[in-house]
Amino acid sequence: MTEILETDYLIVGAGAMGMAFVDTLLSETDARILIVDGHAKPGGHWNDAYPFVTLHQPASFYGVASRELSTGEKDQAGLNKGLCDLSSGADINSYFDHVMRHTFLPSGRVQYFPMSHYTGDFNSAHTFHSLTSGKQYEVKVAKKIVNATFLKNSVPSTHTPNFAVEDGVNFMPLNDLPKIDTAPDGYVVIGGGKTGIDACLWLLETGVDPDSICWIKSRDAWLLDRSNTQPTPEFFETTIGTQAGQMEAISGAESLEDMFDRLEACGYFVRLDKSVKPTMFHGATISPLELEALRRIKNIVRMGRVQKVGATEIILDEGTIPTTPGTVHVDCSATAVTNKETTPVFNRNVITPQFVRSYQPLFSASLIAHTEAIYGDDDETKKNQICGVVPLPDSLEDFARFTFAAMMNQYTWSQEPGLDVWLQNNRLDGFSKMIAGISPDDEKRMAVLKRIRKAAVPAVTKLGEFLSEIEKKAAA
Structure with missing residues (x-):
């Protein structure tokens, strides 16, 4: 028998x-909320990440707006030494x-159904069932449905490689690296993105000789220097100064x-090998160490x-390299977000959270919820202007x-009455409060802000000119 549930x-x-x-x-409305999710825990x-995973960005940028994730400490040891803490998985x-x-x-306004699979159509039929009991549910939604699964994450433990692996090959996702109990002939890390970086760093930190690591990278990536992403005042010159440098470099x-x-x-980008021109950008950050x-x-x-x-042997697009049966082959080829298409954040009764600021998915989700709370059903066009989608990057274009x-959104927000106060008070924003706290008498820091405004x-x-050229080439 199907149980009927009601929610806003x-x-x-x-x-x-x-x-x-x-x-x-929850904090800005009195709405009733019902959450359906396939995992046992939020x-x-x-829930599926490798055991040594950490954030690549400072923990203070992550989590929910109402509760701090960061310890407020700087790492005193390791390869992130001197920088703000990175939370572990x-x-x-x-x-x-x-x-x-x-x-x-405890709010009394949230119902949570873990281990459940949504089977509705994101339109008028909203149904789900429990994966453990099989019980069926129908949900009557008074206001909106929020598709928080639109950006589909692919993680190594659940990823199926898009290449063949012969039987008997010692092949594993990087989740299984900590299970190794006998030193192999060597390691082959397959994948040049964030997980490939993490696998290589973990091997090095556990004492593996760098000459025992073969790293297969189909593309090199531009990387962000984590030193320039620090949200505390002592890093103002590097963090905000690099933003000024970015504007000047582009202009x-x-x-x-x-x-x-x-x-x-100007220090905005770094790359692994100065002799190799990167062709990829996924927004990964890395410390100098x-x-x-x-x-x-x-x-x-x-x-x-x-x-x-x-x-x-390992067969690649442009040739082969030798390997051995005693070599561990580490799969880091999963793409963090597998779908690159976008859709309007607000579309009638459906809200689809996506990035509205570069590098900050959780700030983006918080701002989208705030926009819904302030405007409700009043003006969908305006809400989509405030929450313009920032498409996830892959290529240099x-x-x-x-x-x-992202820059157009920032301009839109600067024109929206009251939004500046909300940004300063939202802990996920990161930099608005830092900038707002600068004294007009601080000539050095005010000069940095003037550089940003000028450029x-x-x-x-x-x-805009570059994008026009890109579109013309694509259409030719």
Whole structure:
């Protein structure tokens, strides 16, 4: 028999963005909220993450707006030494469970159904069933349904490689690296993105000789220096100063290639190998010490994508390399977000959380919830203007697209009455409070802000020109 439930907002997905959305909606409205999720605990893909995973960005940028995740400490040891703390996967899972049990459920306005699968159509039929009991539910939604599963995460433990692996090959996701109990002949890390970086760093930190690591990278990536993402006042010159440098680099660029050269020269971008021009950008951050450690690995294979991993050789797009039956092959080829398409955040009765600011998914979800709380059903066009989608980057051209979209959103927010106060008071924003706290008498820091204001419009204009050129080439 199907049980009938009622709610104002139905949230499909209790991952990080879904949790951040609910937190702000709960604190800014009196709405009833029902959450359906397939995992046993909130946190989405963090439930499936590898055991040594950490955030790549400071913990203060992550979590829900109402509860701090960061310890407020700087790391005193390791490859993130001197920078703000990076929460571990275990920290994050515990944090989201605590938010659910101590903030959401005690409110009396949140119903939570873990281990449940939504079978509705995101339109008029809203049904789900329990994965453990099989019980069927129908939900009557008074206001909106929130599709917090739209950005589909792919993690190594649940990822199916898009290349062949012969039987008997010692092949594993990086989740299984801590289970190794006998030193192998060596390690082959397949994947040049965030998980590939994490696998290599973990191996190095556990004492593996860098010459025992072969790193297969189909593409090199531009990386962000984590030193420039620190949200505390003592890092103002590097953090906000690099933002000024970014604006100036873009505004002065004569071509897309020149823009990347300038962004590297001002310290906004770093790369692993100065002799290799990156062709990819996914927004991963790295500390100077991590970059130094990775550069110890000399056996880096750049022969395209892997086609097949055999017992004695690995076949790639542009040739083969030898391997052995005693070598551990580590799969880091999963893409963090598998779908790159976008859709309007607000579309009638459906809200689809996506990035509205570059690099900050949970701030984005919080701002989307705030926009819904303030405007409700009044003006969908205005809500989508405030919450313009920032498309996730992959190629170098994508960097121009997502930077342009983020800068246009920032301008829109500056014109919206009262939003500046909300930004300063939202802990996930990161930099608004830092900037607002600068004394007008602080000439050095005020000069940095003047650089940003001076270069902002020329930078947006230049990005628009680059995007026009990109579109013309694509249409030719």
